[in-house]
Amino acid sequence: MSKKNIFIDGAIPAQFIADSIAKHQSKTRIGAHNIFLGQVRADTVDKKTVTGIEFSHYEEMAEKKVAQIREDAFDKFDLVCMHVYHSIGKVAVGEICIFVFVSAGHRPHVYEATEYIVNRIKTEVPLFGKEYFDDADYQWKKNG
Numbered sequence: 130m131s132k133k134n135i136f137i138d139g140a141i142p143a144q145f146i147a148d149s150i151a152k153h154q155s156k157t158r159i160g161a162h163n164i165f166l167g168q169v170r171a172d173t174v175d176k177k178t179v180t181g182i183e184f185s186h187y188e189e190m191a192e193k194k195v196a197q198i199r200e201d202a203f204d205k206f207d208l209v210c211m212h213v214y215h216s217i218g219k220v221a222v223g224e225i226c227i228f229v230f231v232s233a234g235h236r237p238h239v240y241e242a243t244e245y246i247v248n249r250i251k252t253e254v255p256l257f258g259k260e261y262f263d264d265a266d267y268q269w270k271k272n273g
Contacts, residue, residue, distance in 0.1 A: 135215060159232045170222065198254075208233050213246065
């Protein structure tokens with residue numbers, strides 16, 4: 130299996146997501162898709178509003194961990210395809226920062242697999258988010 134870059138500089142564009150979906154129309158073993166899109170929220174913390182998140186990562190470790198999650202998901206669920214993309218760098222409020230796209234022959238597999246994959250990414254992959262506020266202050270986001 131060739132190594133695919135799962136990290137995207139900045140927000141994940143809507144056209145990238147649409148193109149990913151369109152590419153799967155020729156895969157006739159697929160009967161169900163499920164998509165998770167994570168969007169940056171305008172949370173309020175101590176009366177300050179989040180304006181964006183700057184994501185960073187330990188690239189080699191993150192790639193290895195996502196590859197392991199991918200392998201585990203294919204072993205655990207009857208998947209045909211699985212794609213994970215995550216933003217690196219600044220992403221503004223309202224923009225997409227994570228895109229998980231799972232395909233299988235039947236729908237129960239995609240629902241379970243998507244939740245499993247997203248939860249493992251959030252808790253195991255060495256990704257870090259620096260939340261910026263409307264007053265130019267920041268804090269490191271806690272995953273979970």
